[in-house]
Amino acid sequence: xxKIYNTLTRSKxxxxxxxxxxxxxxxxxxxxxxxxxxxxxxxxxxFDTVVRYLRYLNYDVTYVRNIxxxxxxxxxxxxxxxxxxxxxxxxxxxxxxxxxxxxxxxRPDIEPRATxxxxxxxxxxxxxxxxxxxxxxxxxxxxxxxxKFKNYGQLSGKNLDDLQAGERVDVDLAKRNPMDFVLWKxxxxxxxxxxxxxxNGRPGWHIECSAMSxxxxxxxxxxxGGGMDLQFPHHENEIxxxxxxxxxxxxxxxxxxxxxxxxxxxxxxxxxxFFTVREVLKQYRSEIVRFFILSSHYRSPLNYSDESLNxxxxxxxxxxxxxxxxEILEAEIDAEYKMRFEEAMNDDFNTPVALAVLFDxxxxxxxxxxxxxxxxxxxxxxxxxxxxxxxxSFLKFRFGDSLTGDFHLNSNLSEEFIEQQIQARIDAKKAKxxxxxxxxxxxxxxxxxxxxxxxDGLTRWRRE
RNA sequence: GGUUGCGUAGCAAAGCGGUUAUGCAGUGGCCUGCAAAGCCAUCUAGAGCGGUUCGACUCCGCUCGCAACCUCCA
Numbered sequence: 001x002x003k004i005y006n007t008l009t010r011s012k013x014x015x016x017x018x019x020x021x022x023x024x025x026x027x028x029x030x031x032x033x034x035x036x037x038x039x040x041x042x043x044x045x046x047f048d049t050v051v052r053y054l055r056y057l058n059y060d061v062t063y064v065r066n067i068x069x070x071x072x073x074x075x076x077x078x079x080x081x082x083x084x085x086x087x088x089x090x091x092x093x094x095x096x097x098x099x100x101x102x103x104x105x106x107r108p109d110i111e112p113r114a115t116x117x118x119x120x121x122x123x124x125x126x127x128x129x130x131x132x133x134x135x136x137x138x139x140x141x142x143x144x145x146x147x148k149f150k151n152y153g154q155l156s157g158k159n160l161d162d163l164q165a166g167e168r169v170d171v172d173l174a175k176r177n178p179m180d181f182v183l184w185k186x187x188x189x190x191x192x193x194x195x196x197x198x199x200n201g202r203p204g205w206h207i208e209c210s211a212m213s214x215x216x217x218x219x220x221x222x223x224x225g226g227g228m229d230l231q232f233p234h235h236e237n238e239i240x241x242x243x244x245x246x247x248x249x250x251x252x253x254x255x256x257x258x259x260x261x262x263x264x265x266x267x268x269x270x271x272x273x274f275f276t277v278r279e280v281l282k283q284y285r286s287e288i289v290r291f292f293i294l295s296s297h298y299r300s301p302l303n304y305s306d307e308s309l310n311x312x313x314x315x316x317x318x319x320x321x322x323x324x325x326x327e328i329l330e331a332e333i334d335a336e337y338k339m340r341f342e343e344a345m346n347d348d349f350n351t352p353v354a355l356a357v358l359f360d361x362x363x364x365x366x367x368x369x370x371x372x373x374x375x376x377x378x379x380x381x382x383x384x385x386x387x388x389x390x391x392x393s394f395l396k397f398r399f400g401d402s403l404t405g406d407f408h409l410n411s412n413l414s415e416e417f418i419e420q421q422i423q424a425r426i427d428a429k430k431a432k433x434x435x436x437x438x439x440x441x442x443x444x445x446x447x448x449x450x451x452x453x454x455x456d457g458l459t460r461w462r463r464e
Numbered sequence: 465g466g467u468u469g470c471g472u473a474g475c476a477a478a479g480c481g482g483u484u485a486u487g488c489a490g491u492g493g494c495c496u497g498c499a500a501a502g503c504c505a506u507c508u509a510g511a512g513c514g515g516u517u518c519g520a521c522u523c524c525g526c527u528c529g530c531a532a533c534c535u536c537c538a
Contacts, residue, residue, distance in 0.1 A: 043538045162466045163534060227538030268537060296477060311476060315487050352478050356486035366502055434497060452500045
């Protein structure tokens with residue numbers, strides 16, 4: 001029985017979809033004005049894993065993740081670059097797709113874009129005005145009147161009095177209430193715009209997600225996800241907008257993933273302490289990054305450091321090493337391990353425990369070389385998007401920058417040369433010339449190549 | 465100031481009111497020409513102070529420390 005932590009109730013709940021066997025899930029995606037960083041990677045990997053597991057449980061999942069392709073930062077960046085904002089967003093959408101492909105993140109079923117949803121956005125704002133949840137401010141912008149929505153603050157546990165007491169709220173004279181937020185923004189000179197009943201302008205960020213999710217999944221749907229930081233105000237505002245417009249319950253279950261941190265501090269653009277996915281992938285293989293992300297629970301903070309990535313590499317290497325040289329019998333799965341794995345995942349997607357189950361399989365597999373256990377390991381790991389590579393190619397993989405041919409990071413030596421050296425060492429061993437044999441092995445080790453002799457007289461190798 | 469969450473061994477990271485988490489690293493063995501990999505064994509725990517309990521890392525309270533949100537942010 002799958003239990004998921006619901007931010008709305010702050011407790012784990014038994015997951016019950018609105019329609020038996022079907023799940024509608026929406027996740028707030030990226031604002032595409034720059035490359036994705038590791039924090040974005042976490043959202044992609046976490047919810048990809050959620051979808052994989054729901055599908056493994058035979059749910060018919062419709063996974064929607066939007067693209068915010070119009071907003072202040074995009075306009076600002078496009079102006080800086082002196083390029084059309086469309087050209088900018090297309091570039092970063094392509095880059096985002098490259099990053100997620102690298103991380104074995106399956107594409108969402110629907111990727112709506114804000115700029116393709118303007119009609120739906122305008123229709124929703126019109127409804128909100130008709131229902132008296134929204135008004136046109138003195139500057140022509142359309143605002144949402146938060147005090148009209150009685151449950152405002154239910155998701156984040158805030159109330160309007162506390163919020164108004166906060167000192168970080170800008171006073172905007174065009175609004176009736178400082179907490180009111182913009183639904184439609186009038187275009188300034190030179191900014192991109194769309195026609196609307198309120199004049200030429202563009203949508204506010206929050207209304208985009210309400211319109212896109214409702215449009216793709218209906219007035220009500222099962223799961224809405226995103227980063228912790230979106231809880232307030234973004235998701236709070238989405239609830240106010242969607243429920244204000246439709247009068248129906250918007251979302252049953254809210255999932256929020258924790259942050260990636262660097263030195264105990266949130267990784268973010270504004271703190272300039274972020275690593276982009278493509279930077280990291282020059283140093284670590286993508287599957288290591290995925291393993292690293294799944295090695296802590298999705299709601300916990302995840303500290304990014306070379307040490308933790310190296311640990312992830314060591315762990316993943318152990319998993320792949322166990323699959324080397326074993327027959328995999330696809331037809332059978334060990335029921336006991338399968339059950340333990342499912343228990344872990346059923347407990348709010350507890351991937352660290354699920355990984356621990358995989359390591360338990362490895363210990364037994366290393367002893368027994370059982371084809372059934374090998375199949376169990378590979379099959380369960382696939383639910384996490386791991387271990388689908390060929391073990392030999394994983395262990396011999398030369399990583400680095402394939403564009404520049406800069407492979408020195410874990411050895412620049414070619415396979416031909418390595419095989420040649422191994423043969424020379426085998427000859428030395430046959431002549432019981434241990435000194436030479438050890439010298440060859442040490443030299444290769446210094447170049448990042450580990451040799452392992454097996455009992456049958458063969459020598460195999462892997463890159464560190 | 466308000467709200468939310470966290471504090472586990474050398475590092476990372478889980479569950480659990482009483483019984484081995486797990487990975488990396490360490491130590492002792494087995495294996496090996498020696499290694500590596502693997503196997504077996506094993507040492508390091510639960511911020512502090514109270515309370516509940518036969519028994520608490522686990523529940524409750526307080527204190528201290530950390531993070532996030534209250535402004536755009538995954």
